[in-house]
Amino acid sequence: MMVAAAANPLPRHVAITMDGNGRWAKTRGLARIAGHKAGLTPVRMCISECGKRGISALTLFAFSSENWSRPAEEVGSLMGLFVESLEREIAELHAQGVRMRFIGERRHLPVRLQARIAAAEERTANNQGLKLQVAVSYGGRWDIVQAAQALARECSIGALRPEDITEERFSQSLALAGVADADLVIRTGGEQRISNFLLWNLAYAELYFTPKLWPDFALTDFDDALAFFSNRERRFGRVS
Numbered sequence: 001m002m003v004a005a006a007a008n009p010l011p012r013h014v015a016i017t018m019d020g021n022g023r024w025a026k027t028r029g030l031a032r033i034a035g036h037k038a039g040l041t042p043v044r045m046c047i048s049e050c051g052k053r054g055i056s057a058l059t060l061f062a063f064s065s066e067n068w069s070r071p072a073e074e075v076g077s078l079m080g081l082f083v084e085s086l087e088r089e090i091a092e093l094h095a096q097g098v099r100m101r102f103i104g105e106r107r108h109l110p111v112r113l114q115a116r117i118a119a120a121e122e123r124t125a126n127n128q129g130l131k132l133q134v135a136v137s138y139g140g141r142w143d144i145v146q147a148a149q150a151l152a153r154e155c156s157i158g159a160l161r162p163e164d165i166t167e168e169r170f171s172q173s174l175a176l177a178g179v180a181d182a183d184l185v186i187r188t189g190g191e192q193r194i195s196n197f198l199l200w201n202l203a204y205a206e207l208y209f210t211p212k213l214w215p216d217f218a219l220t221d222f223d224d225a226l227a228f229f230s231n232r233e234r235r236f237g238r239v240s
């Protein structure tokens with residue numbers, strides 16, 4: 001008897017640590033920034049594929065709190081790349097119905113990048129398609145601390161009681177408020193670490209690691225990651 005295959009579930013929220021740009025450039029005798037530029041191709045692919053497949057959220061780790069300690073030249077080039085790519089891509093993202101947000105410690109960013117970010121968020125705020133979060137100057141611990149500070153401020157003025165701080169209420173103060181928890185985290189570049197990415201929001205995520213360097217991450221690799229997810233049994237601490 002033929003048994004219908006169970007529908008392969010798609011993740012609602014995919015989060016990606018895009019690692020390996022520097023090594024990709026080095027093997028070609030290029031400057032590291034050339035690797036970051038080449039990393040834009042898989043960024044476009046993932047955004048468009050998530051949109052096409054009806055995945056509701058995508059979060060990309062573009063620059064961590066720790067990345068500020070890289071050489072000034074690389075940091076400056078990366079900030080320039082963020083500004084340029086936002087200028088160039090925002091019309092297309094808007095046309096795709098993408099709602100774009102940036103998460104991270106914004107006040108540390110160059111003023112012209114802050115302005116581009118504000119403009120991109122405002123322009124796409126009412127879009128109903130993919131929720132795209134770009135993490136820049138982001139750290140999972142920073143996010144938890146800023147949420148704790150916001151809640152403590154509310155308590156200190158009497159607007160909130162400590163006993164009313166539930167997991168739900170806490171989540172609403174995090175950078176990803178309103179976005180479902182990550183179901184699938186992909187990390188390229190061979191390291192098998194979280195490296196201070198979405199600590200709270202990946203509590204139950206499936207973790208997919210691949211040695212592929214980010215600029216080489218192709219559609220077939222994205223398909224492999226989704227197939228890995230669909231084959232996992234997710235129990236959230238319960239029994240089968």
Ligand code: FPP
Nearest residue numbers: 018019020021022023036039040062082085
């Ligand atoms: C990590 O590779 C990658 C980064 C720090 C930058 C990622 C940024 C992009 C791909 C550009 C995306 C832009 C937008 C607007 C989303 P690495 O430099 O740590 O590589 P390595 O481990 O080989 O040195």
